[in-house]
Amino acid sequence: MIRIENVSKSFGDKKVLKNVSAEFEQGKTNLIIGQSGSGKTIMMSICTGLVEPDEGEVFFNDRRFSNLPERKRRDIRKEMGVLFQGGALFDSMNVEENVMFPLNMFTKMSYKDKLDRVDFCLKRVNLENSNKLKTKELSGGMMKRVAIARAIANNPKYLFCDEPNSGLDPKTSELIDALISEITEEYNITTIINTHDMNSVIKIGQRINFLYRGQLWWKGDKNSILTTENKELQEFVFATELTRRLR
Amino acid sequence: MLRKIGDYVILMGQALRRPPKFSIFRRQLVHEFYSLGVTSFLIVAILSVFVGAVAAILVAYNIDNPLLPDLMIGFVTRQMVIQEFSPTIICIILAGKLGSQIASELGTMRVTQQIDALQVMGINAANYLIMPKIIACLLFIPVLIIFSIFLGIYGGYVACDILNIISTEDYVLGLRSWFDPWTVTFALIKTVVFSFIIASVSSFIGYNVNGGSVEVGKASTDGVVYSSILIIFFDLILTQMLLS
Secondary structure, three states: OEEEEEEEEEEOOEEEEEEEEEEEOOOOEEEEEOOOOOOHHHHHHHHHOOOOOOEEEEEEOOEEOOOOOHHHHHHHHOOEEEEOOOOOOOOOOEHHHHHHHHHHHHOOOOHHHHHHHHHHHHHHOOOOOOOOOEHHHOOHHHHHHHHHHHHHOOOOOEEEEEOOOOOOOHHHHHHHHHHHHHHHHHHOOEEEEEEOOHHHHHHHOOEEEEEEOOEEEEEEOOOHHHHOOOHHHHHHHOOOHHHHHHO | OHHHHHHHHHHHHHHOOOOOOHHHHHHHHHHHHHHHHHHHHHHHHHHHHHHHHHHHHHHHHHOOOOOOOOHHHHHHHHHHHHHHHHHHHHHHHHHHHHHHHHHHHHHHHHHOOHHHHHHHOOOOHHHHHHHHHHHHHHHHHHHHHHHHHHHHHHHHHHHHHHHOOOOHHHHHHHHHOOOOOHHHHHHHHHHHHHHHHHHHHHHHHHHOOOOOHHHHHHHHHHHHHHHHHHHHHHHHHHHHHHHO
8 A cells, every 4th residue: 555645745836736645555546637737747756756745755555755765765666666658668678678677677586587577477468479579669559568567577566657548549548457457456556547538537447536736636436436526526527528428 | 057066976976886786787888888989989990090191291281391300290290199189189079979879868768757767666777877888988988099099190101101291211200209108198097087078977968858859959969068168178177287
């Protein structure tokens, strides 16, 4: 479980997060949703330690993570897997080297064991026999899948996904959503997904946190979000013509 | 300005640490040797031969005095190539090639979140990415400069031979006259300092890119400009310190 307590963050005069507290449950897909500029990305960056909060704390299973020197965070970091918006694959490496990278850095496994683990992870994301492909040869969906394979290679306890569906067609988006959801349940991972894709919200939103102007405005799940009386959330959920008509 | 210097010192403090896994560092270093060093041989070779030839022609033109012996052309060409042309001019050319390469590579990694990915994994990204580049430059650029010195002197020899400026025997005699080994040490000391400037300044600029492709392009240019200015600045200081 990941817990954030009273987290605030400002950039100059602009307050991006205002006293946000939330809990992200283990074995569930925890979504952070909200409009662009609502503070989703900063909240995730604070959780992953890329940005320090001005106030408040972040805990990973009751282990404090925020405002600690980097060497003291290393043990928790080894338990994290992150899927970045663009995949963030290392373009000097091929698919196999990308997925093997965390194993090379943090384990003493033999090359054969590492290769077996890479093959397993690639098979898990339906990319078997893609080991030697260069990153420039991959489509957007394949990049995301390789990034997922890299994220799970080291058996993470916490998985962070920053807009996993951005730039993907609806079918591939569904595939990525399903994959993240399956992996979360299969390995009992605490997964946090940052998204504004309503399809993902309805499909995999087991726990949903709605951010509005830097504040945690609403909490719920994929069922309660459709019947909410919260005006700001309604505006967000039914913002498109399609969702309005379906409503 | 002071803040930038402080940030640079902090980044170098992070980068120049003992690598956690030597086998991975060694692999990175070999990659950088090829990427930064081996691929620079051709441009260094071409420039050195021409610079040496031009140096010989210029010396011959400027000391066209019957009281000065012909061997002076070989002597002055050698001194110019060893003390200034190879270590300084070639390093400025390398600042253009390697500086832009390093800054744009790291800048692209920054804007595509590859550096963030390393940091989230708990890897010291500065150490992993920058240290192999600095070590590769510190070890390989001096080799390139020694190579450049030989080719520059050979360029002068070819100019004398083809253009009949002086006899090649006089040129070689000049090369062998009044040789002071300290000039080579001086050239190598300068080269090591310039190599560090090229790798570290360009890395600092590329590593701290904030934005998109426009900023990566700007970082690439800044890497070259700042490295070149610092090379000239330290050239003056080192020349005064080591030769006064």
